[in-house]
Amino acid sequence: MGRRTAALVIAGALAALAMACAGEEAPRPIAVEGRVLWVHNLTGAAWFDVEVWLNTHYRVTRSRMPAGERFGIPLDSFVAGYGQRFSPARQVVQRIEVRARTASAGPVRLTWGP
Numbered sequence: 001m002g003r004r005t006a007a008l009v010i011a012g013a014l015a016a017l018a019m020a021c022a023g024e025e026a027p028r029p030i031a032v033e034g035r036v037l038w039v040h041n042l043t044g045a046a047w048f049d050v051e052v053w054l055n056t057h058y059r060v061t062r063s064r065m066p067a068g069e070r071f072g073i074p075l076d077s078f079v080a081g082y083g084q085r086f087s088p089a090r091q092v093v094q095r096i097e098v099r100a101r102t103a104s105a106g107p108v109r110l111t112w113g114p
Helices: 003-022
Strands: 030-033 036-040 047-054 058-065 070-074 096-102 107-112
Touching: 030 096, 030 107, 036 047, 058 070
Parallel strands: none
Antiparallel strands: 030 036, 036 070, 047 058, 047 096, 096 107
C-alpha cells in the first residue's frame, strides 16, 4: 500500500469516526426521564451544599456531588416547606434549578425550563 492509499484509508476512517460521534447526544446537566430527575455534574470540580429545586418550592438537598457524577432523584422525593410531596401523577415539572458551591466557594447555578 502506497502513502497516498494509506492516507486515504486513514482519512476515510477518521471521517467515519466523526460521523459516528456526531450522532451521539452530548450529556445534559439536567434531564427528566419518566419519574426521575437527573442532575449530572459535568464540571471538573466537586459540588458542595447541593440544592435541587423543582417548580420553585419543592427541594432535595445533598451535601456533596463529586465531579462527573450523575445523580437520579425520584420526583416524589421532592418536598415543600410544609412537608407536601411533589406528585408526578398530578403535577407537571415546569422548572428546575440546581444551586451549589465549589470547594473554592464559587457558585454553581443551573436551570432547566422557562
